[in-house]
Amino acid sequence: MSYQNILLEQNGAIATITINRPKKLNALNKATLEELHEAFVDAQTNNSIRVIILIGAGEKAFVAGADISEFSNYDTAQGADLARKGQELVFNLIQNLKTPVIAAVNGFALGGGLELAMACHFRVASDNAKMGLPEVSLGVIPGYGGTQRLAQLVGRGKAMEMIMSAAMITADEALKYGLVNYVVTPEELLPFCEKLASRISRNSSTAIAAAIKAVNANYNKDINGFDEEIKQFGNCFGTPDFVEGTTAFLEKRKPNFK
Ligand code: COA
Secondary structure, eight states, rough: OOOOSSEEETTTTEEEEOOGGGTTOOOOOOHHHHHHHHHHHHHHTTTTTTTTEEESSSSEEOOOOBHHHHHHHHHHHHHHHHHHHIIIIHHHHHHSSSOOOOEESSSEEETTHHHHHSSSEEEEEEEEEEEEOOOOTTOOOSSHHHHHHHHHHHOHHHHHHHHHHOOEHHHHHHHHHHHSSSOOOOOHHHHHHHHHHHHHHHHHHHHHHHHHHHHHHTTOOOOOOOHHHHHHHHHHHHHHHHHHHHHHTTTTTTOOOO
């Protein structure tokens, strides 16, 4: 499939998805969300992709939010539909993807942009990044999972403050809050994420997929996380990666996961 709003690149086992509307600070319009859905579904079924890095085009923004020009005349039903479809098709899809997704937050990550970064499995920011959920300054609230994921990542008090104030925080503050795992210079951001991705890609992708399911189970009211862990743990014993990983250890060699 050819894309108009995103770029897709693969280098070995690492795929990079770039949101590519730099003139609009990579704001998420409907077409971009649809393309992101397609790209993540495709990447997940492509066995040669072991890790995905998500970044914004240009030097200014990761994503400056949902495209405000598209929903400013929506009514209540259309608003709810926008949030529901976005959550299902993109944000929940990424959180539950079996392939690890690293957000490389290379500038503004606001509203839907921060929500997109938070849906990824973890985040690395450049030191010029600014993050926030400014929705209440527009008379609306975060609708792509932001009220839930921000509180999960930084705690209820900080999440309440960030959402109520609509203020932006710096990359260093985000690091302090646990919202991002690392802060590096803009030049270092992609190489740093690629290094992390490369390390992850050497491990068992079936075990990583099982770990993602187990960790995410804690955030799903309908699933008992400990039970899910037991189930996923057991499933691992039936995989070729388990045979290869344990055999390689006992033979004192590096595993070669297929
Ligand atoms: N939706 C639609 N367009 C957006 C956008 C968004 N969320 N964020 C930025 N843009 C557009 C601007 O309208 C502008 O387009 P134009 O050149 O056609 O006028 C372009 O991107 C550049 O943005 P601009 O505001 O001129 O850049 P800036 O450096 O002065 O300010 C921001 C940067 C991020 C502070 C500012 O763009 C902003 O506040 N954006 C909205 C953030 C937001 O509220 N997001 C949550 C949405 S729910």
